[in-house]
Amino acid sequence: MSINAxxxxxxxxPGEVETWQFLEQSAREVFGLYGFSxxxxxxxxxxxxxxxxxxxxxxxxxxxxxxxxxxxENSLTLRPEGTAPVMRSFIQNKLHNLDPVSKLFxxxxxxxxxxxxxxxxxxxxxxxxEVVGVEDAKIDAxxxxxxxxxxxxxxxxSVSLQVNSLGCPxxxxxxxxxxxxxxxxxxxxxxxxxxxxxQTNPLRVLDCKAQGCQVATVDAPSVIEHLCSACNDHxxxxxxxxxxxxxxxxxxxxxxxxxxxxxxxxxxxxxxxxGSQNAVAAGGRYDGLxxxxxxxxxxxxxxxxxxxxxxxxxxDQRIVAEGPQLFIAALGKEAADRAFVLMSQLQSVxxxxxxxxxxxxxxxxxxxxxKLNAAFTLILGEEELQSGQAQLKDMADSSQxxxxxxxxxGVLTEKFI
Ligand code: HAM
Numbered sequence: 001m002s003i004n005a006x007x008x009x010x011x012x013x014p015g016e017v018e019t020w021q022f023l024e025q026s027a028r029e030v031f032g033l034y035g036f037s038x039x040x041x042x043x044x045x046x047x048x049x050x051x052x053x054x055x056x057x058x059x060x061x062x063x064x065x066x067x068x069x070x071x072x073e074n075s076l077t078l079r080p081e082g083t084a085p086v087m088r089s090f091i092q093n094k095l096h097n098l099d100p101v102s103k104l105f106x107x108x109x110x111x112x113x114x115x116x117x118x119x120x121x122x123x124x125x126x127x128x129x130e131v132v133g134v135e136d137a138k139i140d141a142x143x144x145x146x147x148x149x150x151x152x153x154x155x156x157x158s159v160s161l162q163v164n165s166l167g168c169p170x171x172x173x174x175x176x177x178x179x180x181x182x183x184x185x186x187x188x189x190x191x192x193x194x195x196x197x198x199q200t201n202p203l204r205v206l207d208c209k210a211q212g213c214q215v216a217t218v219d220a221p222s223v224i225e226h227l228c229s230a231c232n233d234h235x236x237x238x239x240x241x242x243x244x245x246x247x248x249x250x251x252x253x254x255x256x257x258x259x260x261x262x263x264x265x266x267x268x269x270x271x272x273x274x275g276s277q278n279a280v281a282a283g284g285r286y287d288g289l290x291x292x293x294x295x296x297x298x299x300x301x302x303x304x305x306x307x308x309x310x311x312x313x314x315x316d317q318r319i320v321a322e323g324p325q326l327f328i329a330a331l332g333k334e335a336a337d338r339a340f341v342l343m344s345q346l347q348s349v350x351x352x353x354x355x356x357x358x359x360x361x362x363x364x365x366x367x368x369x370x371k372l373n374a375a376f377t378l379i380l381g382e383e384e385l386q387s388g389q390a391q392l393k394d395m396a397d398s399s400q401x402x403x404x405x406x407x408x409x410g411v412l413t414e415k416f417i
Contacts, residue, residue, distance in 0.1 A: 008114070008122030010308075018319040019311050020125075023154060024107055027127050030150045034142065036103040036129055041085040043109065047075040053084035053289055055260025057200045064112040066122075078111035081259070082128040082304060083286065084293075090132055091295035101133040107307070119277030119309050128283075130302035132290060137234050140265045140285065141241030143301055147269060147281060148247050150305075156313050159280055162252040163242075163267045165235040166203075167227050169288065172263070175226035176202055182220055189216035203256040209276070222253040231264055238265050261286040265301065273313055280313065281305040323373030324354040325416050326408075329365035331381040339380050342405065351412045369395070375416075378408065 005011060012020055028038075047067050054060050066078040079085050086104055089095075095102050107127045114120055129146070131139055144161065151159060167175060183190065183198040183205055190198065191210035198205050206217055227235065242249050249267075257266050266284030274280070283303025291297040326346060330339040339355050346353040354372060356365045362379070369377045377393045384390040384405070391400040392411065403411055 006122070008116035010121060010123070014321070016311070016318070018321045019314050020307065022319040023307060023310055023314075024127070026153045027105065027107065027150060030146065030153050031105045031129060033149075034103065034146045036105045039086055039089065039104045039106050040108070041079075041082075041089050041106070043111075044076040044078055045085050045088065047077040049084050049088055049293070050077055050080060053087070053259075053261050053293060054081065057197070058258055058260055060112060060258060064114055066111045066113060080112045081110055082106050082108070082126055083130060083259075083261070083289070083300075083302060086128075086130050087132075087286075087290055087293055087295070087300070090130075091290060091293055096133065096296055096298060099133075101131065103129070103131050105129045117277070119274045119306075119312060121308060125307040126304040127307055128302060128304035130300060132298050132300045134301075135287070135299045137237035137265075138241055140238045140301055141245055141247070143283070143303065144242060144249070144267065145245050145247055147303055147305075151269070154310065154314075155317065156280075156310065158273055158313070159269045159271045161247065161249040161267060161269055162255055163238070163249050163265065164223065164252055164255040165227055165231055165238075165264050166223060166256070166262050166266050166284070167231050168263045171226060171228035171231055175221070175223055178221045178226065179203065179205075183217075186216040189213070204258070206254045207256045207258075217254075220254075224251070224253045234264055257282065257284060261289045261292075263287050267303070269305075271309075271313065274309055277309060279306070280309045322352070323375065324352045324369075325374070326351060326353045326376045326378060326412060327365075327369035327372060327374035328353065328355045329362055329369065329377060329379045330355060331362055331379070335380040335382065335385055338385055338405075342380075342408065346409055346412060349409050349413055350417050351409065376412070378403075380405075 050065060051061055060080050065080055068076060070076055086106060090102060105128065108125060109123050110126050111123055113122055116122060129143065131143060166172065179202045180199060183202055187195055190205065190213050191208060194205045194208050194213050205213055206220060255266060255268060262284040264285040264287065267282065268279045269281040270278045271280055272278065281303055285299065285301045287299040290300060328339040328343055330336040343353040343355050354374065356368060374395055377395060378390050380390055389402055389404045392403045392408065393400045
């Protein structure tokens with residue numbers, strides 16, 4: 001019996017991978033313009049890192065982590081997200097000593113044991129950014145402007161930006177209590193899960209998809225109306241800067257996030273093209289996180305984009321791999337040997353060249369050249385070997401030019417390089 005991949009974990013095959021490469025390359029280009037450098041951290045981390053940062057009572061930590069003991073009985077977890085590992089690395093490597101403002105980006109697989117469905121997987125990939133060291137609201141707007149720029153660059157426009165402020169340790173507890181009191185008065189209308197968590201994680205109730213919970217919380221107290229004056233000012237500045245940069249957004253005071261480290265600005269980029277998995281990117285501020293993990297007291301902000309969701313949104317605008325610049329069709333063993341050497345010479349000078357390895361007929365070789373979408377073809381037979389020249393055919397307009405075999409590399413490098 002053959003062995004299949006694990007449920008919720010997918011292969012990315014040739015034909016699809018070109019779209020991934022385009023999305024990743026575009027990220028390198030755009031994030032580079034804003035001064036971000038790449039960071040790569042290990043896939044497993046100590047379990048404690050995620051419990052302390054994401055929060056013990058969150059869905060991720062309670063239900064979704066891939067946690068196991070290694071052979072020395074250390075509890076390890078396959079990273080469910082990138083912020084905590086990047087902050088762990090930031091502290092461990094004292095990156096704040098290199099630069100007072102660290103701008104980092106990362107891309108790679110994350111793991112959550114969720115119920116797989118379209119747009120939701122158990123191994124998925126994030127493209128994330130983190131900025132550590134700036135409290136000024138300009139950086140919130142800059143990070144959002146970069147996210148907007150990235151979506152323009154990759155040609156996806158059916159998304160909208162929702163922003164909120166979740167307050168800080170000064171004002172959140174007051175709001176939390178007000179919300180708990182409000183929820184208490186409607187407890188019987190809430191779903192079972194919200195009845196269980198309304199004390200430990202009351203904000204999550206606002207985000208519950210159950211209709212009863214949505215109806216029961218229509219007029220729930222709004223977090224924005226309970227911000228302290230410092231958070232209120234910060235949020236106003238974020239909105240003003242976004243306005244100055246012409247970044248379209250709407251305020252969604254009911255937006256809560258599934259990770260506990262957030263304070264102040266939070267945001268999601270949502271779409272109506274992906275059914276219930278409507279967030280293509282999400283993030284926010286985590287000003288106390290670095291300190292709570294044992295590092296200096298530095299503010300931070302970032303986001304992560306779900307790459308699978310972007311690929312789904314690209315749909316039929318998928319990126320197609322470029323075909324060979326030259327396909328050499330050979331007739332007979334001697335010609336195939338010559339074609340092999342010529343192909344290798346071309347590849348070594350930077351020309352993408354292909355040939356047939358299966359001893360196929362000329363007709364079949366030309367069919368393959370067409371299928372691969374070759375830009376030029378060259379037929380090598382006995383006559384060509386003797387004369388030392390062959391017809392180079394431009395597949396776009398079928399025009400042919402006689403070229404000496406020794407000159408082909410020169411002709412093609414001139415055209416393509
Ligand atoms: P998050 O909202 O948990 O935030 O995830 C960010 C994005 O990852 C989501 O908006 C979604 O596009 C994608 N995503 C999450 N779970 C799945 C899944 N099971 N399958 C497919 N895609 C998924 C974070 O992870 C934060 N670390 C973001 C951040 C960075 N905040 C500050 N800096």
